[in-house]
Amino acid sequence: MPVASISVSDTPLLRYTLRRADDALILGHRLSEWCGHAPMLEEDMALANMGLDLIGQARSLYAYAARVEAAGRDEDAYAYLRDVRGYGNLLLVEQPNGDFAQTMLRQFLYSAFIDPWWRAMMDSTDATLAAIAAKAEKESAYHLRHASEWVVRLGDGTQESHRRAQAALDALWPFTGEMFEVDPSERELIAEGVAIEPESLRAGWCETVASVLAQATLAVPQNDWMQKGGRNGHHTEHLGHLLSELQYLQRSFPGAVW
Amino acid sequence: MNALALHRDAIVIDEVRLDEARRIAGAVVDPEIPVLSIADLGVLREVRLNDGRIEVLITPTYSGCPAMTMIALEIELALEQAGFGPVTVATVLSPAWTTDWMSEDGRRKLTEYGIAPPVRGAGRRALFGAEEVACPQCGSLDTSRLAEFGSTSCKALWRCNACLEPFDYFRCH
Numbered sequence: 442m443p444v445a446s447i448s449v450s451d452t453p454l455l456r457y458t459l460r461r462a463d464d465a466l467i468l469g470h471r472l473s474e475w476c477g478h479a480p481m482l483e484e485d486m487a488l489a490n491m492g493l494d495l496i497g498q499a500r501s502l503y504a505y506a507a508r509v510e511a512a513g514r515d516e517d518a519y520a521y522l523r524d525v526r527g528y529g530n531l532l533l534v535e536q537p538n539g540d541f542a543q544t545m546l547r548q549f550l551y552s553a554f555i556d557p558w559w560r561a562m563m564d565s566t567d568a569t570l571a572a573i574a575a576k577a578e579k580e581s582a583y584h585l586r587h588a589s590e591w592v593v594r595l596g597d598g599t600q601e602s603h604r605r606a607q608a609a610l611d612a613l614w615p616f617t618g619e620m621f622e623v624d625p626s627e628r629e630l631i632a633e634g635v636a637i638e639p640e641s642l643r644a645g646w647c648e649t650v651a652s653v654l655a656q657a658t659l660a661v662p663q664n665d666w667m668q669k670g671g672r673n674g675h676h677t678e679h680l681g682h683l684l685s686e687l688q689y690l691q692r693s694f695p696g697a698v699w
Numbered sequence: 700m701n702a703l704a705l706h707r708d709a710i711v712i713d714e715v716r717l718d719e720a721r722r723i724a725g726a727v728v729d730p731e732i733p734v735l736s737i738a739d740l741g742v743l744r745e746v747r748l749n750d751g752r753i754e755v756l757i758t759p760t761y762s763g764c765p766a767m768t769m770i771a772l773e774i775e776l777a778l779e780q781a782g783f784g785p786v787t788v789a790t791v792l793s794p795a796w797t798t799d800w801m802s803e804d805g806r807r808k809l810t811e812y813g814i815a816p817p818v819r820g821a822g823r824r825a826l827f828g829a830e831e832v833a834c835p836q837c838g839s840l841d842t843s844r845l846a847e848f849g850s851t852s853c854k855a856l857w858r859c860n861a862c863l864e865p866f867d868y869f870r871c872h
Contacts, residue, residue, distance in 0.1 A: 487848035493761075494761060500762070568793070569792070572792035573792060575795035577762060580761065
């Protein structure tokens with residue numbers, strides 16, 4: 442018999458931790474979808490490796506969420522037993538892989554934000570979040586490097602690769618504003634030094650994006666209208682489909698283990 | 700079962716036995732790179748007594764490294780087989796593991812195994828940077844990177860331009 446979704450208690454720290462864990466899990470899952478399908482063997486391994494890093498980061502954050510909630514749950518419960526409305530990830534990371542350009546632009550836009558974010562989180566007053574950050578920032582550094590190299594190669598490549606890279610950038614751009622969003626519960630954590638003010642990362646993000654896109658001969662989109670909703674569980678239609686695959690086994694065979 | 704439990708309760712672990720436990724835990728090898736022990740890697744952080752029981756603290760390498768689960772199981776198994784009774788293996792996150800913790804012995808063993816050891820203090824933050832890696836076969840510095848991601852999270856694929864052999868490079872972390 443299928444198993445029902447769990448309902449998670451709502452405290453600022455738990456919500457904050459789960460949102461970031463969801464970002465890492467969903468993007469990691471998206472990258473894992475390339476396994477066996479990437480344009481070349483080296484890239485197949487690169488995408489799987491980066492996916493593994495992200496799922497590992499998600500696991501550390503979910504394990505911490507379990508300690509914070511203290512409701513006797515483990516990391517799997519959050520990953521497998523929350524419904525789509527319970528997920529608080531960015532809309533950007535749930536966007537489909539599309540072509541290779543779309544996957545790399547998505548990775549680039551996210552990594553250019555999350556790499557300095559993890560570095561800033563190393564100074565969090567929350568010792569566990571700071572420790573997870575100290576490990577993750579090493580990984581986000583080479584994720585950013587890898588994605589940047591591909592953005593340049595695709596943008597400054599053939600006419601076709603340039604066209605596709607620009608199209609991917611234009612399509613993903615409206616989802617980037619959400620990375621800088623803060624709600625009242627997060628304001629509290631920022632005041633306590635647990636969380637960081639994302640606005641303080643905006644200038645650096647814009648600079649990285651502008652510099653890599655310039656090398657890639659890609660145009661920074663001028664459209665400033667930004668789509669929001671992911672942090673509060675209002676997702677694009679893509680996340681439900683992703684979760685149905687990610688959660689299928691545990692929903693159909695509750696508690697199944699290897 | 701009860702007799703066994705009683706027997707386990709009766710185990711007294713002194714400093715000498717604790718040192719032995721340290722040696723046994725430290726000798727567990729990385730399942731992906733079997734020439735390296737977890738002591739060589741710097742993954743083993745501490746072996747101590749907690750309420751009369753052995754507690755082993757390890758630190759993960761990469762966030763998603765699948766070898767960590769295996770390593771924890773191997774430690775439990777090795778210590779139980781050596782008569783230390785049930786032990787606990789816990790993970791510590793801070794300070795974050797770095798390849799700088801790899802022992803000299805470990806670096807030598809890696810090279811002999813055909814894997815170039817991590818370059819100390821390499822500029823891993825450079826966006827389009829280059830590292831200078833010596834070929835583990837012939838020692839030449841005339842090498843180039845084929846792919847940043849290799850067969851495991853911790854390795855990249857390189858090639859030597861002098862002896863033309865491809866080789867794995869243990870990436871800096």
